[in-house]
Amino acid sequence: MKQAAQPAPSCGDAQLTRRASASRKHSPGALAAMLLVCAPLLTAASEPPPAPAISPPAAAAPPDDGQWTMPAKNYASTRYSELAEINEGNVKNLQVAFTFSTGVNKGQEAAPLVVGSTMYIVSPFPNIVYALDLSKPGAPMKWKYEPNPEPAAQGVACCDVVNRGAAFANGRIFFNTLDGHTIALDANTGQPIWNAHIGNINIGETITMAPLVVKGKVLVGNSGGEMGVRGWVKALDAGDGHVVWTAYNTGPDKEVLIGPDFKPHYDMDKGKDLGVTTWPPEAWKIGGGNMWGWISYDPDLNLIFHGTGNPGPWNPDLRPGDNKWTSGIFARDPDTGAAKWFYQWSPHDLHDYDGINEQVLLDMNWQGKPRKVLVRPERNGYLYVLDRTTGEVLSAKPYGPVNSSKGVDLKTGRLIENPDKQTGTGKVVRDICPTASGLKDWQPSAFSPKTGLLYIPHNNLCMDEEGVEVNYIAGTPYVGMNVRMIPGPGGNRGAFTAWDIAAEKPAWSLKENFPVWSGAVVTAGDVVFYGTMEGWFKAVSAKTGDLLWQFKTSSGIIGQPITYRGPDGHQYVAVLSGVGGWAGAIVSGDLDPRDASAALGFVNAMKDLKNATTAGGTLYVFRLP
Amino acid sequence: MKPAAATLLLAILALAACQREERDTRPQSALGSGEQPTPVTTLEPGGQRPSPTDNKAASFEANAFHLSEGKRLFGWFNCSGCHANGGGGMGPALMDEKWIYGSSMESIHATIRDGRPNGMPSFRDKIPDDQIWELAAFVRSLSGNAPSSAAPSRNDDMMVHPSENRMPDAATLGKSP
Numbered sequence: 003m004k005q006a007a008q009p010a011p012s013c014g015d016a017q018l019t020r021r022a023s024a025s026r027k028h029s030p031g032a033l034a035a036m037l038l039v040c041a042p043l044l045t046a047a048s049e050p051p052p053a054p055a056i057s058p059p060a061a062a063a064p065p066d067d068g069q070w071t072m073p074a075k076n077y078a079s080t081r082y083s084e085l086a087e088i089n090e091g092n093v094k095n096l097q098v099a100f101t102f103s104t105g106v107n108k109g110q111e112a113a114p115l116v117v118g119s120t121m122y123i124v125s126p127f128p129n130i131v132y133a134l135d136l137s138k139p140g141a142p143m144k145w146k147y148e149p150n151p152e153p154a155a156q157g158v159a160c161c162d163v164v165n166r167g168a169a170f171a172n173g174r175i176f177f178n179t180l181d182g183h184t185i186a187l188d189a190n191t192g193q194p195i196w197n198a199h200i201g202n203i204n205i206g207e208t209i210t211m212a213p214l215v216v217k218g219k220v221l222v223g224n225s226g227g228e229m230g231v232r233g234w235v236k237a238l239d240a241g242d243g244h245v246v247w248t249a250y251n252t253g254p255d256k257e258v259l260i261g262p263d264f265k266p267h268y269d270m271d272k273g274k275d276l277g278v279t280t281w282p283p284e285a286w287k288i289g290g291g292n293m294w295g296w297i298s299y300d301p302d303l304n305l306i307f308h309g310t311g312n313p314g315p316w317n318p319d320l321r322p323g324d325n326k327w328t329s330g331i332f333a334r335d336p337d338t339g340a341a342k343w344f345y346q347w348s349p350h351d352l353h354d355y356d357g358i359n360e361q362v363l364l365d366m367n368w369q370g371k372p373r374k375v376l377v378r379p380e381r382n383g384y385l386y387v388l389d390r391t392t393g394e395v396l397s398a399k400p401y402g403p404v405n406s407s408k409g410v411d412l413k414t415g416r417l418i419e420n421p422d423k424q425t426g427t428g429k430v431v432r433d434i435c436p437t438a439s440g441l442k443d444w445q446p447s448a449f450s451p452k453t454g455l456l457y458i459p460h461n462n463l464c465m466d467e468e469g470v471e472v473n474y475i476a477g478t479p480y481v482g483m484n485v486r487m488i489p490g491p492g493g494n495r496g497a498f499t500a501w502d503i504a505a506e507k508p509a510w511s512l513k514e515n516f517p518v519w520s521g522a523v524v525t526a527g528d529v530v531f532y533g534t535m536e537g538w539f540k541a542v543s544a545k546t547g548d549l550l551w552q553f554k555t556s557s558g559i560i561g562q563p564i565t566y567r568g569p570d571g572h573q574y575v576a577v578l579s580g581v582g583g584w585a586g587a588i589v590s591g592d593l594d595p596r597d598a599s600a601a602l603g604f605v606n607a608m609k610d611l612k613n614a615t616t617a618g619g620t621l622y623v624f625r626l627p
Numbered sequence: 628m629k630p631a632a633a634t635l636l637l638a639i640l641a642l643a644a645c646q647r648e649e650r651d652t653r654p655q656s657a658l659g660s661g662e663q664p665t666p667v668t669t670l671e672p673g674g675q676r677p678s679p680t681d682n683k684a685a686s687f688e689a690n691a692f693h694l695s696e697g698k699r700l701f702g703w704f705n706c707s708g709c710h711a712n713g714g715g716g717m718g719p720a721l722m723d724e725k726w727i728y729g730s731s732m733e734s735i736h737a738t739i740r741d742g743r744p745n746g747m748p749s750f751r752d753k754i755p756d757d758q759i760w761e762l763a764a765f766v767r768s769l770s771g772n773a774p775s776s777a778a779p780s781r782n783d784d785m786m787v788h789p790s791e792n793r794m795p796d797a798a799t800l801g802k803s804p
Binding site (some may be wrong): 079153154155156158159160161228430466468470472473475477478479480482484486587591592593594595596597598599600601602605 | 702703704705707708709711712713714716717718719720722723725742744745746747748753777784785786787788
């Protein structure tokens with residue numbers, strides 16, 4: 003078992019940065035105080051820091067340039083910044099540098115981007131893109147772009163009208179609109195370069211995910227797992243927006259792009275046209291498996307990794323079979339889309355366990371042997387470590403309360419369902435943990451190579467479920483499940499857990515009253531940032547979880563924090579505040595808590611959220627004084 | 628009283644109990660959606676005009692059969708997929724006192740028939756007109772706007788809120804104004 007790497011001399015780094023900056027003033031007292039705080043660390047710095055025992059592949063996580071060009075920070079999806087000016091010692095001094103209203107009172111799930119001296123943010127529907135000039139005081143607006151998406155799209159978005167961010171590549175900003183467009187903008191001027199209409203709201207398709215740009219292709223998937231929408235991933239040419247390849251996540255092999263290169267590790271994923279034969283006749287055409295989450299990319303293996311969403315409808319009795327290729331993960335060739343391997347987290351999913359969470363790519367020693375792994379805190383409650391070259395499961399340990407299953411059989415790879423928690427038509431099954439929203443939903447975790455810990459924002463909820471009959475009507479919900487959620491064991495509805503990947507156990511865990519629906523970011527200053535649905539933006543120690551600083555923003559936080567080096571050479575931290583999303587729909591959608599089944603049952607667990615926060619959309623940016 | 632007279636009286640009473648409300652179990656229009664226009668605002672320049680009413684509205688609104696049919700159809704046409712059991716989700720809550728496009732039977736009927744621009748689909752020619760009226764009547768019962776003697780009195784499925792005949796008027800929540 004490896005030990006966490008020694009903390010690097012972050013205080014020393016900070017001072018170097020400070021000395022290099024002529025524009026900043028420090029009182030002698032402040033400098034002296036910092037020297038005192040940093041003294042022990044400076045001593046430790048005289049020894050060469052050992053190479054981290056777990057680290058992302060260099061090709062997928064290049065040295066930090068201080069920018070933030072994609073929501074996950076890098077292709078390895080570490081959400082780790084090497085900036086260390088803000089550290090455990092001084093983070094308590096953070097103050098607001100500037101704020102900016104997005105003008106939209108819906109859930110703000112996006113990550114801001116910073117490229118050069120410009121920050122880019124995408125609002126929820128109507129998906130306005132703003133460019134802010136960071137080189138000027140107060141970061142004035144450089145340009146804005148309004149795509150004017152079809153308002154009717156709001157009626158087919160399952161869980162608030164969110165957008166999870168844009169991506170930057172080659173002078174262009176790429177983003178998706180709720181009504182199914184992918185748009186490329188000139189990053190300097192905000193002028194549209196191309197606009198590809200790839201989703202059809204009349205069959206319930208929307209797009210909420212942040213695109214990922216890989217090798218000149220913009221990768222996008224659709225949402226609609228609650229509308230009987232067949233999931234797909236498309237690669238659009240970054241130059242002109244034409245569709246290079248489309249890979250469906252259900253249906254015949256040739257449409258799933260399964261060919262001779264496809265080598266799944268487990269027998270359960272081997273066979274011809276499983277995307278058809280593991281369904282009742284024709285059900286795969288309306289079977290979900292949408293790709294609305296995160297994609298990672300390993301340039302060395304030339305593979306992208308993406309999950310697949312829940313099968314539709316939720317009521318499992320209406321779709322006997324393993325329902326390939328839903329609730330699983332694909333490795334694909336980014337050039338052709340050809341599938342290389344697949345693993346199914348939740349075969350014949352019983353509880354809406356979408357498999358679309360982030361995958362963090364890491365290289366580490368596993369039981370004495372160097373392995374290229376993929377770490378995934380999955381919705382079904384297990385922290386999976388997969389060999390990303392083959393899809394073999396190396397480890398699957400629950401990172402919170404789980405009773406819907408009894409573990410993962412590492413021989414067959416199969417999730418061991420708990421028969422007591424099996425849902426079905428006309429049957430109310432109580433106290434199923436985790437909920438349909440999972441032990442963790444889309445909210446992405448962060449990994450620090452300095453500590454070897456994965457910082458996981460997540461939920462702690464259980465639910466009652468009853469399967470009901472449901473009719474498929476194109477463009478309307480196709481769920482077939484009554485759900486009501488309740489707080490999980492302990493009563494805290496959320497948690498923020500630091501998971502020791504090598505030791506397969508938590509290092510520490512913080513309880514939060516509401517689900518932690520925000521993303522996380524961790525820095526070389528050993529500070530982890532996340533937000534709460536009350537509106538607190540928190541900085542905790544990456545090593546111990548101790549609360550170092552917190553700031554109350556104007557609305558609940560469900561966005562993805564980022565950190566960057568501003569044009570003045572100093573480190574900044576940014577986050578969008580604005581409650582909503584599935585968890586916060588009670589506020590952003592003004593739902594009625596007297597109906598336990600509102601928002602697919604989530605409202606029952608969030609009855610008091612309206613008393614804790616109100617809707618709003620504001621960017622907050624922080625810096626040291 | 629003689630036993631025979633008592634029996635007769637009991638029989639009359641028992642038969643009287645069989646008297647049910649009138650119900651029209653064979654709706655007239657198999658399909659078709661009505662064409663009645665319905666304003667979505669109370670602002671009427673040049674003075675208020677009489678608001679349109681439909682005689683269907685009155686005949687469906689307080690009718691237990693139509694309300695219970697509306698409850699069934701609310702699930703079958705996937706209304707519940709968006710509006711849950713009145714608390715809302717993808718679509719707005721229907722059990723509160725807030726009405727974006729009007730609370731009258733005619734307004735709700737028009738909303739279901741024609742859709743609304745921010746996400747409500749149009750079910751024109753997909754749902755027979757009388758069933759749209761049944762749905763509209765049930766929607767009103769969710770906020771306590773149907774007579775409790777006619778509103779559905781039980782849920783066949785998981786308990787998510789008190790049955791519709793026990794829902795308080797959303798505007799007052801059962802309190803005196």
